[in-house]
Amino acid sequence: MIHLDELNSPQREAVVTTDGPLLVLAGAGSGKTRVITYRIAHLIDRGVRPDDILAVSFTNKAADEMRQRVDKLAGRLARRCTLSTFHALGLQILKAEKAALGLPSGFTIYDASDQLGTVKEILRRLYQSDDDRRFDAKSVLFRISRAKNAFVGPEEFAEQFTDEDHEYDVTAAEVYPQYQEALKSFHALDFDDLICETVRLLDRDEAVRERWANRFRYVMVDEYQDTNRAQSLLLNHLVRASNNVCVVGDDDQSIYGWRGAEAGHILEFDKHFPGAKIVKLEENYRSTPHILDAANAVIAHNTKRHDKRLWTARPARDKLQLVACEDAEGEAEFVAGEIEALCATRGFRPGDFAVLYRSNVQSRPIEEALRAASLSYKMIGGQAFFERKEVKDAIAYLKLALHPRDEISLRRVINYPARGIGPTTIERIAQAATQHGLPLFDGCQKAHEIAADALADRNRNALASFCDLVENGRALIASAQGGTHPGGLKEAARAYLMASGLQDDLQAAAPTPLAAQKKLTNLEGFLTSLERFEQREGRDLGAFLHRISLDTKDDDEGHDQSDQVTLVTLHGAKGLEFPVVFLVGMEEELLPHKRTLYPDGPDVLDANPDLGEERRLLYVGITRARELLYLTRARQRSSRASARPRSPSRFLEEIPPHLYDARDAAMPSSVATPEDEEAFARAALAKLLKMTS
DNA sequence: AACTTGTCAATTTTT
DNA sequence: TTGACAAGTT
Numbered sequence: 001m002i003h004l005d006e007l008n009s010p011q012r013e014a015v016v017t018t019d020g021p022l023l024v025l026a027g028a029g030s031g032k033t034r035v036i037t038y039r040i041a042h043l044i045d046r047g048v049r050p051d052d053i054l055a056v057s058f059t060n061k062a063a064d065e066m067r068q069r070v071d072k073l074a075g076r077l078a079r080r081c082t083l084s085t086f087h088a089l090g091l092q093i094l095k096a097e098k099a100a101l102g103l104p105s106g107f108t109i110y111d112a113s114d115q116l117g118t119v120k121e122i123l124r125r126l127y128q129s130d131d132d133r134r135f136d137a138k139s140v141l142f143r144i145s146r147a148k149n150a151f152v153g154p155e156e157f158a159e160q161f162t163d164e165d166h167e168y169d170v171t172a173a174e175v176y177p178q179y180q181e182a183l184k185s186f187h188a189l190d191f192d193d194l195i196c197e198t199v200r201l202l203d204r205d206e207a208v209r210e211r212w213a214n215r216f217r218y219v220m221v222d223e224y225q226d227t228n229r230a231q232s233l234l235l236n237h238l239v240r241a242s243n244n245v246c247v248v249g250d251d252d253q254s255i256y257g258w259r260g261a262e263a264g265h266i267l268e269f270d271k272h273f274p275g276a277k278i279v280k281l282e283e284n285y286r287s288t289p290h291i292l293d294a295a296n297a298v299i300a301h302n303t304k305r306h307d308k309r310l311w312t313a314r315p316a317r318d319k320l321q322l323v324a325c326e327d328a329e330g331e332a333e334f335v336a337g338e339i340e341a342l343c344a345t346r347g348f349r350p351g352d353f354a355v356l357y358r359s360n361v362q363s364r365p366i367e368e369a370l371r372a373a374s375l376s377y378k379m380i381g382g383q384a385f386f387e388r389k390e391v392k393d394a395i396a397y398l399k400l401a402l403h404p405r406d407e408i409s410l411r412r413v414i415n416y417p418a419r420g421i422g423p424t425t426i427e428r429i430a431q432a433a434t435q436h437g438l439p440l441f442d443g444c445q446k447a448h449e450i451a452a453d454a455l456a457d458r459n460r461n462a463l464a465s466f467c468d469l470v471e472n473g474r475a476l477i478a479s480a481q482g483g484t485h486p487g488g489l490k491e492a493a494r495a496y497l498m499a500s501g502l503q504d505d506l507q508a509a510a511p512t513p514l515a516a517q518k519k520l521t522n523l524e525g526f527l528t529s530l531e532r533f534e535q536r537e538g539r540d541l542g543a544f545l546h547r548i549s550l551d552t553k554d555d556d557e558g559h560d561q562s563d564q565v566t567l568v569t570l571h572g573a574k575g576l577e578f579p580v581v582f583l584v585g586m587e588e589e590l591l592p593h594k595r596t597l598y599p600d601g602p603d604v605l606d607a608n609p610d611l612g613e614e615r616r617l618l619y620v621g622i623t624r625a626r627e628l629l630y631l632t633r634a635r636q637r638s639s640r641a642s643a644r645p646r647s648p649s650r651f652l653e654e655i656p657p658h659l660y661d662a663r664d665a666a667m668p669s670s671v672a673t674p675e676d677e678e679a680f681a682r683a684a685l686a687k688l689l690k691m692t693s
Numbered sequence: 694a695a696c697t698t699g700t701c702a703a704t705t706t707t708t
Numbered sequence: 709t710t711g712a713c714a715a716g717t718t
Contacts, residue, residue: 059707226707256707259707361704418695549708552708593704594704695717695718696717697715698714700713
């Protein structure tokens with residue numbers, strides 16, 4: 001039994017309003033996750049079957065956290081609720097309905113690099129003889145992905161962009177249908193498809209539609225401001241019958257508009273779900289009053305938002321610190337020095353600090369300064385475990401054994417480790433396969449029949465032994481899944497990968513023995529995670545591969561010492577909190593970012609740029625801080641080779657001056673007046689002029 | 694097949 | 709200044 005008196009009054013209202021549409025506007029630090037978990041527990045208390053409850057979030061991390069807290073509150077019963085990400089939910093539906101989907105033998109999930117490979121392949125084919133048309137595959141893929149997020153299919157997309165519009169839009173319109181066709185023939189779905197194809201399936205198949213409309217009676221969505229059109233359509237299908245939909249989010253923290261999130265969903269929720277109740281959570285349990293006042297002041301400059309104002313019962317503490325530094329290095333040294341000082345004088349630990357920046361390049365000088373100061377740090381958003389090359393190669397081998405039609409995986413490993421199947425051979429066999437209407441792998445198997453004269457004996461033999469390798473791997477895995485292989489899937493996979501020569505190559509090709517050891521350890525870690533999956537969820541390699549495509553857990557959770565300074569982008573910081581936060585690079589062209597100010601190239605200033613999302617980024621950054629907040633900037637910054645003067649971010653002017661101390665990194669711990677600042681700037685300018693003349 | 698040289702661009706990123 | 713990537717060289 002949960003205790004509703006542990007909640008404040010709007011929180012309680014959000015928890016007990018169980019039926020009908022409900023929008024919970026949860027300001028930063030207002031106990032959002034608490035409301036969701038209490039709400040679930042309360043539903044169960046009231047006798048709702050856990051099977052009827054669904055809570056969707058965007059990240060695995062959020063879903064895991066929800067799971068833990070619900071388990072703690074509601075105990076064993078809660079195990080049966082579905083707490084999932086949008087993508088995992090889509091996958092669950094597609095798998096459950098695979099008969100209706102028309103992919104009975106299963107499918108591979110393509111990640112960003114697989115997608116990119118597919119687009120590159122298509123671009124090559126389209127413009128192979130045309131030297132002037134070298135399109136950046138990333139930009140093309142970005143447009144396709146954006147279309148999918150908006151639930152715009154290839155035909156509809158093509159209608160929007162005829163001839164002379166935007167070059168990349170025209171190209172994307174040309175590539176998009178071919179891309180979809182390629183994925184289909186590879187038996188592959190990309191991340192976006194996990195949502196889009198689910199919606200398409202629900203749209204076209206009435207029986208499936210009815211099944212899922214009635215599957216859940218109570219649906220909750222976390223971080224609702226981040227939903228894109230496709231996700232919103234999926235949600236509609238799921239709540240059609242019950243109309244019990246509770247969405248939780250904060251329009252002021254909508255920072256993913258650029259990848260298709262539509263803040264309109266949260267702004268117009270009551271139009272979309274008539275009769276919706278709206279509850280605002282404005283009491284903040286995280287930050288001091290000065291920090292909240294600054295956040296409120298900044299965000300008030302945005303129009304088109306739900307009116308909200310964060311407040312706290314906490315007493316006032318330190319003012320914000322606005323610090324001007326000489327250059328990026330000076331800024332980094334200031335941050336490192338301040339961390340050391342605060343640890344020494346005020347009892348903070350390195351783990352209490354976070355350095356937040358707009359773009360990843362800014363982390364470099366910070367890292368160097370922290371290293372120089374012997375402060376250990378962790379970067380959030382580094383390379384994920386399953387994205388390391390050696391692990392990706394292993395995955396490609398396994399995917400190929402399961403899905404020989406997966407051409408991207410095939411191309412990835414067909415000549416890695418090198419086995420004498422070079423680009424020419426691949427192109428010839430690909431051509432022959434196309435002529436005979438065969439998938440590439442089948443073409444390789446039948447090389448001696450369909451391309452006998454096009455290829456040398458040597459090449460044909462290499463192809464044959466590669467195909468044998470994969471076929472043997474397939475047999476090994478099949479026997480492991482049937483339970484007849486000693487050591488199970490893990491050992492079957494190991495034997496297959498060993499036969500592929502992957503391990504030997506890692507050993508041989510590494511620049512140092514240490515590097516080789518590290519890679520082999522990563523590979524072993526991969527096999528261990530397969531073993532764990534096998535024990536917990538059963539011997540199903542396909543299910544394992546799906547799982548790891550959706551998981552982005554990195555491997556350093558083990559040696560995750562908590563006493564490290566956190567380095568993270570403003571985007572990556574959403575949902576986190578720290579006693580002390582440094583927001584670095586508070587300058588024009590960094591925040592707001594150059595690309596927002598000049599969307600059409602460096603020379604074309606947008607007369608009226610939409611700075612709302614940049615401002616929300618700052619808002620997110622400010623509201624991460626519990627006790628102390630530093631806003632730092634550099635007077636000059638070297639871009640490429642030369643130092644360029646920088647102006648303070650226009651957003652700084654939106655913070656009322658009584659909330660901060662302005663100071664100068666060159667005059668430590670003194671409070672600089674605006675006059676001091678100006679004098680210093682003049683001196684710096686004079687120095688600069690003397691240097692250049 | 695491995696190595697070198699040249700060119701071009703350089704936000705944010707989960708799943 | 710870095711880095712990714714493609715084309716050219718050995």
